[in-house]
Amino acid sequence: MSGNGACNGTKNGVSNGSAYYRSNPYQPVPDFLSNVDKFKIIESTLREGEQFANAYFDTETKIKIAKALDEFGVDYIELTSPAASEQSRRDCEAICKLGLKAKILTHIRCDMRDAKLAVETGVDGLDVVIGTSSFLREHSHGKDMAYIEKTAIEVIEYIKSKGLEVRFSSEDSFRSDLVDLLSLYKAVDKVGVHRVGIADTVGCATPRQVYDLVRTLRGVVSCDIETHFHNDTGCAVANAYCALEAGATHIDTSVLGIGERNGITPLGGLMARMVVTAPEYVKSKYKLHKLKEIEDMVAEAVQINVPFNNPITGFCAFTHKAGIHAKAILNNPSTYEILDPADFGLTRYVHFASRLTGWNAVKTRVKQLGLSMTDDQVKECTAKIKALADIRPIAIDDADSIIRSFHISLQPQPHRPSEPVPTDEVIPAEEEPEPAA
Numbered sequence: 001m002s003g004n005g006a007c008n009g010t011k012n013g014v015s016n017g018s019a020y021y022r023s024n025p026y027q028p029v030p031d032f033l034s035n036v037d038k039f040k041i042i043e044s045t046l047r048e049g050e051q052f053a054n055a056y057f058d059t060e061t062k063i064k065i066a067k068a069l070d071e072f073g074v075d076y077i078e079l080t081s082p083a084a085s086e087q088s089r090r091d092c093e094a095i096c097k098l099g100l101k102a103k104i105l106t107h108i109r110c111d112m113r114d115a116k117l118a119v120e121t122g123v124d125g126l127d128v129v130i131g132t133s134s135f136l137r138e139h140s141h142g143k144d145m146a147y148i149e150k151t152a153i154e155v156i157e158y159i160k161s162k163g164l165e166v167r168f169s170s171e172d173s174f175r176s177d178l179v180d181l182l183s184l185y186k187a188v189d190k191v192g193v194h195r196v197g198i199a200d201t202v203g204c205a206t207p208r209q210v211y212d213l214v215r216t217l218r219g220v221v222s223c224d225i226e227t228h229f230h231n232d233t234g235c236a237v238a239n240a241y242c243a244l245e246a247g248a249t250h251i252d253t254s255v256l257g258i259g260e261r262n263g264i265t266p267l268g269g270l271m272a273r274m275v276v277t278a279p280e281y282v283k284s285k286y287k288l289h290k291l292k293e294i295e296d297m298v299a300e301a302v303q304i305n306v307p308f309n310n311p312i313t314g315f316c317a318f319t320h321k322a323g324i325h326a327k328a329i330l331n332n333p334s335t336y337e338i339l340d341p342a343d344f345g346l347t348r349y350v351h352f353a354s355r356l357t358g359w360n361a362v363k364t365r366v367k368q369l370g371l372s373m374t375d376d377q378v379k380e381c382t383a384k385i386k387a388l389a390d391i392r393p394i395a396i397d398d399a400d401s402i403i404r405s406f407h408i409s410l411q412p413q414p415h416r417p418s419e420p421v422p423t424d425e426v427i428p429a430e431e432e433p434e435p436a437a
């Protein structure tokens with residue numbers, strides 16, 4: 001019962017004579033700016049995720065998470081600054097020594113002391129950040145734009161001189177002055193920064209604002225563009241998608257979205273969005289069937305439950321309940337599923353134990369139980385399931401019991417010695433029935 005034919009399209013729309021058609025109806029119209037089918041992931045569970053209120057990662061846990069993310073196929077793993085604590089520095093060194101395929105980054109303030117400490121850890125690159133909004137310039141670090149630009153250039157040139165990759169990012173980009181921001185990015189691009197970053201630090205941006213800012217920036221710098229979205233207003237996945245459409249190249253994620261406050265773009269949520277848009281790219285690059293294992297590992301490490309409505313791995317993400325849905329899903333899963341659970345090593349479940357259950361779902365269950373009923377009998381049995389479900393919530397076992405006992409009631413009743421038996425049905429004792437003529 002798997003297969004989501006409608007979204008297994010080719011990479012790009014193809015021209016069929018004069019008529020343009022796309023075999024994947026969810027694929028966006030080709031756009032020269034868009035990177036929706038060639039983005040990279042900077043996985044920040046071990047940096048932004050450590051800023052989640054419940055997070056405490058010991059070295060062993062960090063290593064386990066880093067290895068799992070590497071196996072999943074993320075491009076970069078971002079680690080907490082070695083300036084944060086002595087153990088953070090040691091953990092950074094330990095993860096660098098694992099020899100993972102993913103590039104290892106650490107995240108530092110725009111400060112030469114942090115940069116000097118970080119380059120000694122063995123990382124492949126440094127993510128440098130400083131707040132540019134008036135809120136942060138005034139109340140966080142107290143520096144003006146001229147100081148920020150001068151220090152950014154010094155730090156970037158120093159990191160480059162050590163042969164490492166360097167990204168420069170403005171914290172609180174969406175509440176920063178656009179002219180200030182663009183001239184700062186232009187200056188760092190000129191000295192050869194590898195990526196610039198835009199961060200929606202407070203989660204205030206809308207998808208349209210994201211599109212506009214990234215698109216404008218795309219016209220100003222030639223380096224890669226990384227983006228980072230907080231989820232305070234629930235837009236983190238949509239904003240990441242719009243950033244890619246507008247030409248961003250890298251998206252920051254964390255497992256289950258953990259981070260400061262209610263976190264950032266979740267890895268799983270982004271995968272759900274992108275596998276629909278760019279199935280070939282996503283399925284060939286990322287080991288999607290490992291997602292549940294990674295989410296369970298991180299959920300346990302930070303002592304939370306995976307939310308019921310989590311994309312892909314929420315307990316009911318592939319459960320179909322109402323009768324109308326169940327019937328159509330049983331005929332063709334694409335009717336009510338945009339994601340194929342098989343892509344994630346998961347299975348769908350069709351509910352058949354509620355007052356919303358329809359006879360088509362019950363018919364399937366009857367078959368699964370190896371029983372046989374006419375359609376009219378299944379409908380009668382469905383009415384019995386609904387009648388009980390009107391009184392109380394019922395479990396699978398309850399529905400199965402109703403199905404089985406209804407099925408038994410349909411069979412000819414066996415003779416019970418204590419009951420009076422009509423004389424015309426008596427088979428003489430010790431005698432074989434006469435073979436039929």
Ligand SMILES: CC(=O)SCCNC(=O)CCNC(=O)[C@H](O)C(C)(C)COP(=O)(O)OP(=O)(O)OC[C@H]1O[C@@H](n2cnc3c(N)ncnc32)[C@H](O)[C@@H]1OP(=O)(O)O
Pocket residue numbers: 051081083084085108109110111129130131140141142171201260
């Ligand atoms: C939006 C984000 O998530 S950014 C990443 C956040 N990550 C972290 O904060 C990592 C964990 N942090 C820490 O361990 C500590 O805050 C440290 C080690 C970085 C700094 O600790 P402390 O020296 O005790 O300073 P404290 O945390 O109280 O204040 C931050 C200091 O950094 C300065 N600062 C803040 N942001 C920046 C920046 N982007 N670049 C340079 N300096 C900065 C502030 O001015 C302040 O300096 P001060 O000592 O002159 O007051």
Ligand SMILES: O=C(O)CCC(=O)C(=O)O
Pocket residue numbers: 048107127128129169170171172197198199200201202228230
């Ligand atoms: O370094 C960045 O780009 C983002 C930093 C951060 O976590 C934020 O601004 O929310």
Ligand SMILES: [Zn+2]
Pocket residue numbers: 048201228230259260264
């Ligand atoms: Zn953040």
